[in-house]
């Protein structure tokens with residue numbers, strides 16, 4: 001069997017890493033990896049391949065653009081060429097980025113089966129780019145690998161029942177696998193003490209692209225940083241917006257650092273007090289680490305965690321209040337499977353293809 005895996009953005013490298021290590025166990029599977037180039041800075045891309053022990057992508061398309069249509073369109077053109085040349089049995093797609101959607105469109109027009117890892121997630125607002133990407137990809141996938149029971153229910157509600165497999169979450173797999181290698185060096189470098197700092201990540205367009213909203217968020221976090229240290233590995237998009245909107249004065253009390261790799265982020269998370277984030281994956285990694293995340297979003301694809309009172313959704317006006325009042329999260333076992341999602345995904349593909 002030949003699998004063509006498509007990745008492009010940071011969270012996809014993490015998911016591909018665990019699938020790749022599973023595929024490597026079988027001589028009868030050949031995997032071709034395409035990196036679209038959506039994330040291109042070394043600290044957003046190359047470093048992940050290094051620390052997660054992945055082989056270099058077979059193709060790197062070097063496509064990135066600020067406009068969604070331009071980026072997705074260019075990717076479709078190149079991915080179609082590669083699919084025609086490689087003739088894979090199945091195209092493996094991850095999550096909800098523009099790289100995911102481009103892969104789905106190219107494969108479906110060539111009538112190549114699509115397997116979607118992290119299928120079934122749904123969240124408001126329906127017009128956010130990630131929601132559009134995952135809904136459309138789910139519609140045209142033949143294999144839908146779902147990380148949680150709620151995802152299965154979401155798909156059922158949309159009439160999608162065929163090809164749906166509850167496998168658990170590949171991000172939980174990799175978290176367990178890499179835990180012994182988590183990197184704690186930043187604790188010392190940044191003079192951090194256990195339970196006495198907050199980690200914040202921010203990058204969603206609806207949070208960072210509107211000046212008034214970004215200003216409100218940063219004001220709230222600035223207030224928090226007067227009481228407890230806040231460490232912010234900054235996404236390039238957010239850094240650009242802070243500069244453009246003249247908001248740099250609001251982050252002077254925050255420990256702003258360059259984007260860090262997976263092992264470093266997990267190392268910090270093991271020791272932090274809480275997490276503030278608008279990342280889909282990171283709110284769940286906080287939970288794996290037994291920490292509470294205050295999620296700056298109107299809704300979340302990981303609703304199990306907010307329904308159970310583990311994580312808290314927050315708007316831009318209540319971040320301080322939510323961070324201060326929220327109770328400590330209790331870990332509940334097995335919401336996202338048993339740490340063997342990648343194994344299940346690969347064995348399902350071997351049986352059915």
Ligand code: UD1
Pocket residue numbers: 009010011038039040041042044045064065066096097098099129130203204205236237279280
């Ligand atoms: C993308 C995904 C999002 C995912 C996130 C993880 C889409 C629609 N969104 O959002 O689901 O949670 O990745 O980070 O696909 N940039 C750099 N260097 C880089 C990467 C990006 O400077 O290495 C700049 C880009 O040029 C662009 C901005 O950051 O101006 C945003 O990048 P983009 O890939 O469009 O979306 P993300 O916000 O990263």
